[in-house]
Amino acid sequence: MKAIVTGGAGFIGSHLVDTLLGEGVSVTVLDNFSTGRPENLDHIKDQIKLIECDISKAGIWEKEFDGANWVIHLAALADIVPSINDPEAYFHANVVGTLNVLQASKKYKIKRFIYSASSSCYGIPAAYPTPEDTPIEPQYPYALTKRLGEELVMHWAKLYNLPALSLRFFNVYGPRSRTSGTYGAVFGVFLAQKLAQEPMTIVGDGNQTRDFTYVTDIASALMAALLSSKSAEIYNVGSGATISVNRISELIGGDIVYIPKRPGEPDCTFADISKINEELNWEPTISIERGVEMILEKIHYWAKAPVWKPNEIKEATADWFKYLGKK
Secondary structure, X not given: OEEEEEOOOOHHHHHHHHHHHHOOXXXXXXXXXXXXXXXXXXXXXXXXXXXXXXXOOOOHHHHHHOOOOEEEEOOOOOOOHHHHHOHHHHHHHHHHHHHHHHHHHHHOOOOEEEEEEEHHHHOOOOOOOEOOOOOOOOOOHHHHHHHHHHHHHHHHHHHOOOOEEEXXXXXXXXXXXXXXXXXXXXXXXXXXXHHOOOOEEEEOOOOOEEOOEEHHHHHHHHHHHHOOOOOOEEEXXXXXXXXXXXXXXXXXXXXXXXXXXXXXXXXXXOEXXXXXXXXXXXXXXXXXXXXXXXXXXXXXXXXXXOOOOHHHHHHHOHHHHHHHOOO
């Protein structure tokens, strides 16, 4: 078996590559390293084919799809504020990039196509746990472009019979998570602050809860999707629980400081995972307590990460309040 992983040098992608290799799959990684890190693949660099390329532009990278069986499309630009400031870049990366990968998959008759979608498409949902048929209401361009990519995938599955599924991830955390940005990678921010002996910056009162899903559970969900016979379906992927940010800070340990609540953010994220459990026989295995233990064992990964302080976060998120505060 041959698999192509776009964004394979990234957080989720590198863990999926580990899983695929463990299953005896030959892996080709496509990445432009805009957010991914080559070091994430150093331990397996002799076992994979790694190509630096930009999937939002036509190129010889498309020929890698010839003879491939599976495509797992993880490559995307993330974060809220950068997407507000530069929606065009997000459209090219997340929508045009997805279109190009779909077209290459269609041309070379890929057997399975898996898309990494985002639970941010739900906006501020009315139902918890949130099922897949919840109304879609993106709050910012990142969420919108990930949703548009998902629409393309579903259309190609139905019109061109491309065997494709979309997985909507909820609050993924674990080793190798992003080390930059103040906008969503809460573990990256907290762990860098802990290493620097700075207080962890908790947004709002910290009582908001999140469905934190450990990255190896995400990788196992992707494998379940690859091995299924389903097509043109969308599945939530979550932990089966929701936990407060205050509790996360307690598990990590250290001083805390509270900063203003951000508009456009839900007070809760909590995936209804009954569909993926019933149809793909998948369920998470890592509790938040065990997950935090494992991430603290590898806290050195964040040693060179930027250390955000309240005044810096205020400046960096000014456009967040400017635009989302009007909603």
